[in-house]
Amino acid sequence: xxxxxxxxxxxxxxxxxxxxxxxxxxxxxxxxxxxxxxxxxxxxxxxxxxxxxxxxxxxxxxxxxxxxxxxxxxxxxxxxxxxxxxxxxxxxxxxxxxxxxxxxxxxxxxxxxxxxxxxxxxxxxxxxxxxxxxxxxxxxxxxxxxxxxxxxxxxxxxxxxxxxxxxxxxxxxxxxxxxxxxxxxxxxxxxxxxxxxxxxxxxxxxxxxxxxxxxxxxxxxxxxxxxxxxxxxxxxxxxxxxxxxxxxxxxxxxxxxxxxxxxxxxxxxxxxxxxxxxxxxxxxxxxxxxxxxxxxxxxxxxxxxxxxxxxxxxxxxxxxxxxxxxxxxxxxxxxxxxxxxxxxxxxxxxxxxxxxxxxxxxxxxxxxxxxxxxxxxxxxxxxxxxxxxxxxxxxxxxxxxxxxxxxxxxxxxxxxxxxxxxxxxxxxxxxxxxxxxxxxxxxxxxxxxxxxxxxxxxxxxxxxxxxxxxxxxxxxxxxxxxxxxxxxxxxxxxxxxxxxxxxxxxxxxxxxxxxxxxxxxxxxxxxxxxxxxxxxxxxxxxxxxxxxxxxxxxxxxxxxxxxxxxxxxxxxxxxxxxxxxx
Numbered sequence: 001x002x003x004x005x006x007x008x009x010x011x012x013x014x015x016x017x018x019x020x021x022x023x024x025x026x027x028x029x030x031x032x033x034x035x036x037x038x039x040x041x042x043x044x045x046x047x048x049x050x051x052x053x054x055x056x057x058x059x060x061x062x063x064x065x066x067x068x069x070x071x072x073x074x075x076x077x078x079x080x081x082x083x084x085x086x087x088x089x090x091x092x093x094x095x096x097x098x099x100x101x102x103x104x105x106x107x108x109x110x111x112x113x114x115x116x117x118x119x120x121x122x123x124x125x126x127x128x129x130x131x132x133x134x135x136x137x138x139x140x141x142x143x144x145x146x147x148x149x150x151x152x153x154x155x156x157x158x159x160x161x162x163x164x165x166x167x168x169x170x171x172x173x174x175x176x177x178x179x180x181x182x183x184x185x186x187x188x189x190x191x192x193x194x195x196x197x198x199x200x201x202x203x204x205x206x207x208x209x210x211x212x213x214x215x216x217x218x219x220x221x222x223x224x225x226x227x228x229x230x231x232x233x234x235x236x237x238x239x240x241x242x243x244x245x246x247x248x249x250x251x252x253x254x255x256x257x258x259x260x261x262x263x264x265x266x267x268x269x270x271x272x273x274x275x276x277x278x279x280x281x282x283x284x285x286x287x288x289x290x291x292x293x294x295x296x297x298x299x300x301x302x303x304x305x306x307x308x309x310x311x312x313x314x315x316x317x318x319x320x321x322x323x324x325x326x327x328x329x330x331x332x333x334x335x336x337x338x339x340x341x342x343x344x345x346x347x348x349x350x351x352x353x354x355x356x357x358x359x360x361x362x363x364x365x366x367x368x369x370x371x372x373x374x375x376x377x378x379x380x381x382x383x384x385x386x387x388x389x390x391x392x393x394x395x396x397x398x399x400x401x402x403x404x405x406x407x408x409x410x411x412x413x414x415x416x417x418x419x420x421x422x423x424x425x426x427x428x429x430x431x432x433x434x435x436x437x438x439x440x441x442x443x444x445x446x447x448x449x450x451x452x453x454x455x456x457x458x459x460x461x462x463x464x465x466x467x468x469x470x471x472x473x474x475x476x477x478x479x480x481x482x483x484x485x486x487x488x489x490x491x492x493x494x495x496x497x498x499x500x501x502x503x504x505x506x507x508x509x510x511x512x513x514x515x516x517x518x519x520x521x522x523x524x525x526x527x528x529x530x531x532x533x534x535x536x537x538x539x540x541x542x543x544x545x546x547x548x549x550x551x552x553x554x555x556x557x558x559x560x561x562x563x564x565x566x567x568x569x570x571x572x573x574x575x576x577x578x579x580x581x582x
Contacts, residue, residue, distance in 0.1 A: 003053040003118045003310055005045040008544060009353065010110040011038055013360050016533065017106055021364035021381075028371045029104055037107045041114075047087065048114035051080055056119040059260020060424045064201075066252045071200040071262045077122065081203040085155030089115075090126060094133050098145075099154040104371070109363035112299065113356065116306030120428055121260035125158045125198045127299035131292030132159035132210055135227070139280035139288045147235050147277075148208055157206040157231075161292055162193040162266065172212065172286060173221035177268065179213035179228055179276060189213055189230050189276040190269035192250075199264030200232075200249035206241050207232040210292065211268065211276060212285050219283060227285030228276030230268065246273035257427030296436045297393040302359050304396030307429045308352035311400075311407035314422050316345055319410050335410070343558070344406040350551040350559065351403055354523035355396045357530060362388055380461075387450045387458045388522070394442035394512075395519025397432035404429050443511035446518070447497065456498045463489065466525045473532055478556040482524050485560055488567050489521060496570060510573045513566040520563030527552035 014037050023029050055076045062074040084090065091100030093108035115123040133152050136145055151157040168174035177191025189211060193199075200207065209230040218224030233241040246269050253263040268274045280288045319336035327333040335341050362385060369381035404426050408415035415422050433439050451459050463486055470483040496502055497514065531552035534545035 002049055003056075003313060004049050005041070005110075005114045005117070006309060007041065007045060009356065010041055010113070012544075013357050013530075014038075014041070014106060014110055016357065016530065017360040017364040020361060021106075021368050023104070023106060023364055023367055026367070026371045027373070029367065032104050032107060037110075040103070040107055041110050044089070044111040044114050047084075047089070048118035051083060052115065052119035052122055055080055055122060055260075057421060057424065059119065059121045060257075060428075061259075063259035064252055064262040066249070066262075069200070069248050069250070071202060071249060071252060071264065073201055073203060073262065074260045077260065078203050080122065081155075084123075085204075088154075090129050090155040091133075091153040093130065094153045095137070098133070098149040100133075105363040105366040106360065109302065109360050113302050113306050113309070113359070116299075116303050117310045119260075120303060120307065121258040124258070124261045125203075127296050128159040128161055128198065128292070129153070129155070130299075131295035132161070132208065134295060135210065135279060135288050135291045136229075138291060139227075140229075144229060144277060144279065147239070148229060148231075151206070151239070152208060156204065157208055158198055158201070158204045160196050160199040160207055160209045160264075160266075161289075161296070162196050162199070162209045162211040162230075163289065164193060164195045166192060166194055172225065173223075175212055175214065175225060177211065177213040179211075179215050179226060179278075181215060182275075187213075187215070187228055187276045187278060188269060188272060189228060189274040190272065192268070193266045195253070196264045196266050198262060199266045200252075201262050205233075206235075209247065209266070209268075210279070210289070212289060213276070215282060222286050224283055225285040225289075226282050227279045227288045229279055230274065230276040234275060245275055246271050256430055257424065258431060293436055294389060297389055297442075298359075298362060300432055300435045301355070301362075301389075301392040301396040303432045303435075304398075304400035304429070305352055305355045305359055307425055307432070308348060308355070308396075308400045308403045311404045311422065311425050311429075312345070312348040312352055314420075314425070315348060315407035315410040318414070318420070318422075319345065322411075322414075341410055344410050346551070346554045347406055347558065348403050350527065350555045351399050351523065353548075353551055354526045354555065355392075355399065357526040358388070358392055358522055359396070361526070362392060383454075383458050384462065387446075387462060390442040390446040390450065391515060391518050391522060393436065394433075394439045394446070394515045395522075397429075397435075398439055398516065399519070400429050400432060439512055439515065443515040444508060446515050447507055447511045451493075451497060456493055459493065466521070469525060469529045469532070473528075476528075476531075478524075478528050478531060478552050481556045481560055482521070482528055485521055485524070485564055485567075488564060489517065492517075492567050492570050496573075506573050510570040513569045517563045517566035517570070520560060520566070524552075524555055524560045524563070527555050 015034055059074040065072045088101055093103050093105055094100030096102040129152055136149050165175055179187040179189055211228045211230045212225050214224045231245055232247050234243050234245050236242040248267045250265045250267050319341050320334050322335045323332050324335050327337050365381045365385050369378050372378040408422055411422055414420050470479045473479050531549045534548035538545040
């Protein structure tokens with residue numbers, strides 16, 4: 001089957017995010033209304049289904065090839081990139097002055113989801129371009145902006161994020177790549193990096209590596225990291241590509257999935273001729289890189305949404321075509337008529353719908369944070385984004401792995417056969433829980449930095465907003481279950497998470513169950529609020545809005561109890577993993 005964007009879902013959820021975050025009140029967004037959003041979503045769907053989706057399996061089967069430091073992408077990749085670039089999709093949400101379209105995030109988010117569903121391996125460069133541009137906009141000097149931004153925003157050049165090293169994975173403080181000051185103000189870069197997405201390829205004429213490195217006199221650990229722009233080819237005064245900058249790809253990874261996306265090992269300065277330019281201030285590279293990493297974390301969450309949607313579409317179509325077993329009347333039926341298959345499809349549908357809504361709300365919050373002229377409103381949006389980001393990234397990707405498993409189960413034995421295409425989704429989705437920090441790292445960030453560090457203020461504000469939804473329809477079974485779960489969450493927060501004398505090792509042990517609980521609560525919150533809106537609009541389309549209500553009911557009965565169980569696990573940790581001797 002060929003991917004088709006869930007246009008009506010997207011259209012309605014974009015509208016809900018627009019209204020919930022009151023984007024119509026922002027002066028700078030007056031020209032970016034819902035009619036424009038719908039037109040762009042429609043156009044993007046044509047490109048996603050017509051150009052990207054047909055190349056998805058091609059990339060999986062062919063993969064990338066490596067020879068003598070050069071990477072060749074799969075058949076059709078280079079032409080598709082040229083179309084993607086020339087259509088202006090790369091700079092969709094980037095400033096017009098550098099060649100972008102300057103659209104708000106709330107419009108860019110559903111478009112990004114389409115790319116991720118239709119061909120995730122192909123579009124891995126997109127979040128890097130977005131995040132790299134934002135780093136340069138915020139931290140780059142005027143000279144750096146002039147040298148790099150237009151080429152990146154327009155897609156003439158791509159961006160690679162160079163963090164990980166052979167002996168330093170998530171522990172960035174252990175990085176050893178060197179940046180040696182030169183008399184002309186540049187730096188000689190020397191070191192090795194691994195797992196560099198699109199670190200080498202044949203689709204663009206230059207690749208700008210954003211490299212974390214340390215100068216000779218830098219403090220130890222992460223406090224001594226600086227960030228450098230290191231192009232594959234040096235940039236001439238007229239902006240053209242100059243001489244080779246001593247950056248060599250030494251190999252590409254042979255991966256479980258995402259075969260069409262080159263994941264590279266890179267060596268910088270083998271001949272002591274690799275030149276980098278400082279971005280921002282010395283020893284503040286990690287702060288700058290977090291701009292890109294936060295963009296990538298949100299993109300990872302949407303990867304989970306996009307692949308869950310793709311899995312649902314494949315499983316639903318197969319279940320309608322596959323005839324097996326008998327119905328109540330004894331006649332042979334398509335397997336979609338079997339209750340357990342319906343359960344699995346509803347699991348896929350309800351979770352992806354709820355997570356899509358959450359992702360769109362976060363995008364709209366980013367617009368508020370960036371565009372609101374009221375400092376208090378912008379700051380509140382920033383805090384909510386910071387709280388929701390690790391929840392969304394961690395929960396959406398973990399759920400995507402489970403949901404794709406359900407999709408394979410719908411296929412039965414055919415799900416284990418490559419020709420059906422669902423096995424590729426399983427392989428592609430697996431890395432999403434690891435990208436930009438594993439779920440455990442996201443969970444520790446959530447628990448310690450986003451909740452304990454501010455003494456629970458942000459999480460309390462979120463819970464108050466969820467309670468407002470519950471109290472609008474107190475007789476609803478959906479809302480009653482959500483209210484009960486909120487009470488359980490409040491108890492866990494007071495008795496353990498926010499307890500000043502809590503055992504930190506015990507908290508770390510239950511950080512992931514706690515994140516999963518919050519993820520389930522946030523999804524139930526989204527569906528409860530959407531169900532209330534659907535009840536109001538039901539007369540306009542009884543099937544669509546009736547299904548929204550049904551999704552909320554299913555989620556509260558089948559999925560929300562998992563959040564309650566996770567909260568119970570948090571409380572019961574006193575007898576948990578810490579007592580086992582390995």
